[in-house]
Amino acid sequence: MQERHSLRGEAITKELLRPLTQTPMVFWIAVIILGGVLSAFAFAVGWMFYWGLGTTGLNTPIFWGFMITNFVFWIGISHAGVMISAILRLTQAEWRRPVTRAAEVMTIFSLMTAMLFPFLHTGRPWRTVYWVFPYDFERGVWPDPRGPLVWDPAAVFTYLTGSTLFLYTTLIPDMALLRDRSTGWRKTLYTILALGWRGNERQWKLQLVAGILLSALILPVFVSVHSIVSWDFAVSLIPVWHASIFAPYFVIGAVHSGVSAVITLMALMRWLFGFHNYLREEHFDAIGRLLVVVATGWIWFFLLDIIFAMFTRDPRELEVMYMRIFEWPYAMLLAFVFVFAYIIPVPVWMFRKYRRNIKVMFWTSLMVNVGMWAERYWLILPGLERKFEFTFMWSWYRPSIVELTLVFGSFALVTFLLLMFSKIFPPVAVWEEKEGVNFAQDIQVGKRTVHATIREE
Amino acid sequence: MRRRDFLKLLAVSTTGAVLFTGCKLGGYAETEFQKQSPVDHPADIPFGRDNWYATALPAVGGGIGVIVRIFEGRAKKIEGNPDFPLNTGKSGPRAQAIVQEVYHPDRIEGPMRRNGGGFERISWSDAITEVAGLVSNATSPMLVTEPVSGAIARVAGEFAELAGAEHVVYEPDEFVVLRQAMQAVFGTERFPMLDLANAGSIVSFGADFLHNWISPVQFSVGYGEFRQGADRERGTYLHVSPRLSDSAASADHWYPNSPGTEGMIALAVANAMIEEGVVSEERASEVYSGVTLGDYAPSAVAEATGLSEDQIREIARELGQNTPSIAIAGGSAAAHTNGLFNLAAVFALNYLTESVNTEGGLLLNTGSPDTEVLPNRIGGSSYSDWDGYIESMIAGDVDLLMVHRANPAFGMPSASRISEALDQVSTVVSFSSFMDETTSQADLILPDHTTLEQWGLDVPDPAPGFQLVSVQQPVVEPFVGTRQFGDVLMAIAEEAGSSLTWSSMQSAVQEMGMSLASVGRGLPDATEEREFFLEMQTQGGWWDEESTAGDAPSAPEEMPSPAEPQFTGDESEYDFYLLPFVTNSWEYGETANLPWLQGLPDPITTAVWTSWVELNPNTADDLGVALGDLVRVESPSGSIEVPVYVNPAAPPNVAAIPIGQGHTGYTRYAEDRGANPIEIVAAQTESGTGALAWAATRVRIEPLNERVRFPRFERQLPFQIEENPIVKVTREA
Amino acid sequence: MSVRWGMVIDLDRCTGCQACVVACQAENNIPINTEDIFHQRRAIEWIRVERYWEGEYPNVKARYIPIPCMHCAQAPCESVCPVYATYQTTQGINMQIYNRCIGTRYCAVNCPWHVRFFNYWEPRWPDSLHHQLNPNVTVRSRGVMEKCTFCIQRIIRTEQAASADGREVEDGEFTTACAQACPTDAIVFGNLANSESRVAQMAADTDRGYQLLDTLGTDPAVLYLKKIDPDASEQAESH
Ligand SMILES: Nc1nc2c(c(=O)[nH]1)N[C@H]1C(S)=C(S)[C@@H](COP(=O)(O)OP(=O)(O)OC[C@H]3O[C@@H](n4cnc5c(=O)[nH]c(N)nc54)[C@H](O)[C@@H]3O)O[C@H]1N2
Ligand code: SF4
Ligand code: SF4
Ligand code: SF4
Ligand code: SF4
Numbered sequence A: 001m002q003e004r005h006s007l008r009g010e011a012i013t014k015e016l017l018r019p020l021t022q023t024p025m026v027f028w029i030a031v032i033i034l035g036g037v038l039s040a041f042a043f044a045v046g047w048m049f050y051w052g053l054g055t056t057g058l059n060t061p062i063f064w065g066f067m068i069t070n071f072v073f074w075i076g077i078s079h080a081g082v083m084i085s086a087i088l089r090l091t092q093a094e095w096r097r098p099v100t101r102a103a104e105v106m107t108i109f110s111l112m113t114a115m116l117f118p119f120l121h122t123g124r125p126w127r128t129v130y131w132v133f134p135y136d137f138e139r140g141v142w143p144d145p146r147g148p149l150v151w152d153p154a155a156v157f158t159y160l161t162g163s164t165l166f167l168y169t170t171l172i173p174d175m176a177l178l179r180d181r182s183t184g185w186r187k188t189l190y191t192i193l194a195l196g197w198r199g200n201e202r203q204w205k206l207q208l209v210a211g212i213l214l215s216a217l218i219l220p221v222f223v224s225v226h227s228i229v230s231w232d233f234a235v236s237l238i239p240v241w242h243a244s245i246f247a248p249y250f251v252i253g254a255v256h257s258g259v260s261a262v263i264t265l266m267a268l269m270r271w272l273f274g275f276h277n278y279l280r281e282e283h284f285d286a287i288g289r290l291l292v293v294v295a296t297g298w299i300w301f302f303l304l305d306i307i308f309a310m311f312t313r314d315p316r317e318l319e320v321m322y323m324r325i326f327e328w329p330y331a332m333l334l335a336f337v338f339v340f341a342y343i344i345p346v347p348v349w350m351f352r353k354y355r356r357n358i359k360v361m362f363w364t365s366l367m368v369n370v371g372m373w374a375e376r377y378w379l380i381l382p383g384l385e386r387k388f389e390f391t392f393m394w395s396w397y398r399p400s401i402v403e404l405t406l407v408f409g410s411f412a413l414v415t416f417l418l419l420m421f422s423k424i425f426p427p428v429a430v431w432e433e434k435e436g437v438n439f440a441q442d443i444q445v446g447k448r449t450v451h452a453t454i455r456e457e
Numbered sequence B: 001m002r003r004r005d006f007l008k009l010l011a012v013s014t015t016g017a018v019l020f021t022g023c024k025l026g027g028y029a030e031t032e033f034q035k036q037s038p039v040d041h042p043a044d045i046p047f048g049r050d051n052w053y054a055t056a057l058p059a060v061g062g063g064i065g066v067i068v069r070i071f072e073g074r075a076k077k078i079e080g081n082p083d084f085p086l087n088t089g090k091s092g093p094r095a096q097a098i099v100q101e102v103y104h105p106d107r108i109e110g111p112m113r114r115n116g117g118g119f120e121r122i123s124w125s126d127a128i129t130e131v132a133g134l135v136s137n138a139t140s141p142m143l144v145t146e147p148v149s150g151a152i153a154r155v156a157g158e159f160a161e162l163a164g165a166e167h168v169v170y171e172p173d174e175f176v177v178l179r180q181a182m183q184a185v186f187g188t189e190r191f192p193m194l195d196l197a198n199a200g201s202i203v204s205f206g207a208d209f210l211h212n213w214i215s216p217v218q219f220s221v222g223y224g225e226f227r228q229g230a231d232r233e234r235g236t237y238l239h240v241s242p243r244l245s246d247s248a249a250s251a252d253h254w255y256p257n258s259p260g261t262e263g264m265i266a267l268a269v270a271n272a273m274i275e276e277g278v279v280s281e282e283r284a285s286e287v288y289s290g291v292t293l294g295d296y297a298p299s300a301v302a303e304a305t306g307l308s309e310d311q312i313r314e315i316a317r318e319l320g321q322n323t324p325s326i327a328i329a330g331g332s333a334a335a336h337t338n339g340l341f342n343l344a345a346v347f348a349l350n351y352l353t354e355s356v357n358t359e360g361g362l363l364l365n366t367g368s369p370d371t372e373v374l375p376n377r378i379g380g381s382s383y384s385d386w387d388g389y390i391e392s393m394i395a396g397d398v399d400l401l402m403v404h405r406a407n408p409a410f411g412m413p414s415a416s417r418i419s420e421a422l423d424q425v426s427t428v429v430s431f432s433s434f435m436d437e438t439t440s441q442a443d444l445i446l447p448d449h450t451t452l453e454q455w456g457l458d459v460p461d462p463a464p465g466f467q468l469v470s471v472q473q474p475v476v477e478p479f480v481g482t483r484q485f486g487d488v489l490m491a492i493a494e495e496a497g498s499s500l501t502w503s504s505m506q507s508a509v510q511e512m513g514m515s516l517a518s519v520g521r522g523l524p525d526a527t528e529e530r531e532f533f534l535e536m537q538t539q540g541g542w543w544d545e546e547s548t549a550g551d552a553p554s555a556p557e558e559m560p561s562p563a564e565p566q567f568t569g570d571e572s573e574y575d576f577y578l579l580p581f582v583t584n585s586w587e588y589g590e591t592a593n594l595p596w597l598q599g600l601p602d603p604i605t606t607a608v609w610t611s612w613v614e615l616n617p618n619t620a621d622d623l624g625v626a627l628g629d630l631v632r633v634e635s636p637s638g639s640i641e642v643p644v645y646v647n648p649a650a651p652p653n654v655a656a657i658p659i660g661q662g663h664t665g666y667t668r669y670a671e672d673r674g675a676n677p678i679e680i681v682a683a684q685t686e687s688g689t690g691a692l693a694w695a696a697t698r699v700r701i702e703p704l705n706e707r708v709r710f711p712r713f714e715r716q717l718p719f720q721i722e723e724n725p726i727v728k729v730t731r732e733a
Numbered sequence C: 001m002s003v004r005w006g007m008v009i010d011l012d013r014c015t016g017c018q019a020c021v022v023a024c025q026a027e028n029n030i031p032i033n034t035e036d037i038f039h040q041r042r043a044i045e046w047i048r049v050e051r052y053w054e055g056e057y058p059n060v061k062a063r064y065i066p067i068p069c070m071h072c073a074q075a076p077c078e079s080v081c082p083v084y085a086t087y088q089t090t091q092g093i094n095m096q097i098y099n100r101c102i103g104t105r106y107c108a109v110n111c112p113w114h115v116r117f118f119n120y121w122e123p124r125w126p127d128s129l130h131h132q133l134n135p136n137v138t139v140r141s142r143g144v145m146e147k148c149t150f151c152i153q154r155i156i157r158t159e160q161a162a163s164a165d166g167r168e169v170e171d172g173e174f175t176t177a178c179a180q181a182c183p184t185d186a187i188v189f190g191n192l193a194n195s196e197s198r199v200a201q202m203a204a205d206t207d208r209g210y211q212l213l214d215t216l217g218t219d220p221a222v223l224y225l226k227k228i229d230p231d232a233s234e235q236a237e238s239h
């Protein structure tokens, strides 16, 4: 069953490259708005660097707040890329084709944004070189590998490197395509990036193998990254943070929010670039089905985490859990997380009708991420507010305008980078689409006609 | 014997080498003891090393001895002087903060003359000439000082005599009552020493003796031993007061009483002691002559006092059986219309338990070794006397008022009209180092050195049960262009054509100090005068451990007759007792100018940089107020606005407000912070002494429906969780 | 002689006077805690006196406890610092290298005792108050973590003096600023590894000793002696 009329190669090329050449009004409006938010972001960063972290709402003992929450959130988003690309590529899920590029790019931009935050949130960012780079050979003072703050950058850098290579591998054929169709600075750029791609069989083979290899290699990294991010909390002594379930819990939460973000992005691309022929309802349908599974897995861990805390019967743990679940504002936040990240979207996704409704998918996926941001906050902050039995020091946290700006700015930053990317690189992989078309056959399975690609290998 | 060993132990425990100038530097004949400044003592500089110099803080903790760490001519750190018997190497929060006085950014940097609404700087010679002229022409000048003793008391006294000025001392009224109570009960004006280290129990009626009352450092040192000293049973401490004070929190039991009933409770305790056979009826009536003790059976007074019969008996049992025992009274107990009776009735209990001048009891002090050379601390005038002075000021009868280190404009209620009085005096000359309320009404300011820049000989009150004199020497050069009060008085006298006995405070102190050598006892034991003084300076003073008070009187000379407390403000209209209290950080307001102390959490409320009214949680609920809600506290003579602190230990009918904040000036750190409860105290006096009864006013509380951010150290939840409590307790170890 | 610096704090002696707090501020150049700083809940007190309430009026108790850094032998703050800015000295002190600290604040997050303090602002003193600063102690800039050092400058100074004389540091030869100021002698500082020292003997002799959060297994070098309260409940007794 084909859900679009057959397209020929040239039509695909033309349509998919259109965003590179045509700039609709809405693009400029978006650029102006995002530019505004980004200037505020830059100003907030400058302000914070100049005056110090006093400009935040952090205090003693709430030493971590919005910036760390945001870091965890963006790391989560970055899991979409690999989830969609690598896993689906390895399992040869055909519907992945139009989605992979956007997902991978989002991985990279959200990773970069995420990494900005630990750096920004240090007391003296200009000194952070030796946090990660053991530059000081003379005195033999190296970073301390015992703590997760060193594992973190290691994992994230590896993931970033891997994802970048992965993206690049899939970009090469398109670069060659663009090289052959452009002039001026673009031609120079694409020529360099195409790495002399000629499209001969050997090159295709290498590209295919590299893609598969990278997919396979990056999978463990993908699992490790959010596990390690979760250990920032889990290896500490803080009640409710100190939980062995955190790693898988964080990973699945990350997939939940990351894949939802891909839906949001797909919907936007469809509207912005008019890719109705590529980002089709069937794709939303497929991802929607996947999300039902992921979201349910996530809610299971979510509940397990609470149950495990009660299981310990440790008053310190229970104290925080109690606050989280029953006390203002965390009770409210919990309800919010539940409703936004599960109770509304999942039942909606159960219906094929809604899964194929782009608007519904757009809004539900957006809700999930609002909910998931809140979930990170809900996970991180209460532990700091009621740290052990020093009720004398129990404190609370209100983010300052600077932190709010930084968080909104991070969303603007990722969006802005994606927009810019779409001006230079095709947001949907042209060669993959063509490959899909070229190798596709409709095969009969029972009563259904299934659109499938059969490779000779 | 034991204390000396203790001293030795502490002596080695000070940081590194404790070097005292006196013996270290030789060959600078005239400046021998004086200078540590880089200018005069290059030897002090090039090594970048510190030195420790001994001096004293007459105004802190009853006059403790300290050593000060000096590094390149700057005072860095204060520690207790380990040799000095009063505080044996220990100090307190206020003593620690005194370095900030020296380097305070708002010190008055030199003499000033009023110029319209502000002040203009003038030279010292102009200032002195001007004051000399005023003194020569004044017909009825007045000299107001803090309670001075020793060298400065003599200098000021001689100056006052020469100038024909009346020397009036201003001090918090609580101590006026205490001095008279001491006189009535023990026949001495000197404050008592509490031999806590050897005591079995202590009952305090309102005296916050561990943090504020007369000699807190000394008492705290004893208290440590009292609780956990080696080779002794742990002492028991009971506290009776209408507010859970900082000290009361350390008590084994705190019994909240109805304000002003301390004396009545004491009589009931005496009654119970007779019942229990602790003391015979004859002896008791000898001590409480003129009082029918039989009328004060615990059962009869329990209700009026707010204590239960059992609690009264418990106090009697503790005092009577857990001997040696000590009973003291102070704070708000003194500040009622029956304050003198309250204090006297309580202190007299010590006779019943035979604790007067016995080991572990209440030790009487004899004061100065030679009052001719070094006068005892001069007590303050009562509020009634001040009323008289204020009358005459307002009538224009005082043409020159000279004020040194006294701030009546802050310490007296507005009902006293002190501010108006100061306006009416033709010239007010202030010698204050800081722009306090009184100084800001002055016409001329001749700023004094701060404590660490001064010379002085002080007779601490209370002494540690034997005679003691402390030496104050300048440990740093004056940081700004101030001059020492004594020196300025001498210069003024000279300018006015009649010089004082001494040419400078330094020579006065040296001369008086050296003449102590002729006392012929105590330490130092050098006989040569110069050597004697040098050693005295090095060890921080002179003392004679043998010079105890000897025989105590056998019974009070006169027992004030029992009286009920009277309150201003009708109960139906004013439903709370106003209870001003002295705080750990700001005392009576003197130290509110130091940022470390402003930022030091109040032990009970953890409040900082502000003032507040403490309300019982239920009362607060009834009023519909919570932490930080502004309320108007209104008495018959005025009102103030303060935020609420809901205090779980506040009695339901008491509104306690700290004294010490509410300055309208007194440097950037104190200005416009909180409110001063004394302002709204009614002009009602203690019946026997004429002292201000600052705890005898009733108030009403009116919520203002406005919430302010309440600055405090504790974050949000004022409780301790039951599982794994942070402070663990055990019954008896 | 092996050295492990430690403290015994007797809660039965402590009266909550906070002399220790001011003494530490004076000795260690701790920034002035302004009213705003308290509002922001960022006050720095290397040693603080906490007050806990128990019971209801009139049977209400207020209890004080001074809390400096515990100088844990297995310090959870140390292993999470990515740059070794906080580490354990050979004498059992949890030390802070201000120059090295980048201000991640993880150490403070992971210190269960709330005794690490972050410089959210550049500390400022009015010009004249600079003269009071202790030249032996670094003034910390904004963005770095700071904490009780057991008055390391006093330790070093005494050790140098002793080694110049060719002898060992004697017990009680010096003490920390908080212990020295404490009028009730509630704080005793010394070498726990020297069985002759006052702290070691107090720790060995007492049956009132307890450590804060001992179940975490960090081996604090600060031992508390329980407060004695004749009204203590059976339940409290069992703790
Ligand atoms: N024998 C010998 N002599 C030498 C040298 C050598 O190697 N051997 N080296 C030479 C060289 S290169 C130099 S640079 C000189 C150095 O000679 P100096 O400049 O004399 O150096 P220091 O003794 O290191 O420090 C001087 C003083 O400054 C104090 N100080 C520290 N911080 C402060 C501060 O903030 N304010 C103030 N006011 N004082 C502070 C220190 O405590 C110390 O007492 O010595 C020279 N002389
Ligand atoms: S008490 Fe806190 S700061 Fe001190 S060593 Fe232990 S974990 Fe580290
Ligand atoms: S704040 Fe400083 S000391 Fe603490 S973990 Fe970060 S770098 Fe280390
Ligand atoms: S100055 Fe301090 S921080 Fe820098 S290398 Fe030396 S010891 Fe380390
Ligand atoms: S040991 Fe020193 S640094 Fe630590 S709290 Fe005491 S005074 Fe402060």
Ligand code: SF4
Pocket: C013, C014, C015, C016, C017, C018, C019, C020, C021, C049, C066, C181, C182, C183, C184, C185, C186, C187
């Ligand atoms: S100085 Fe001593 S008595 Fe005062 S609060 Fe500190 S530990 Fe307690």
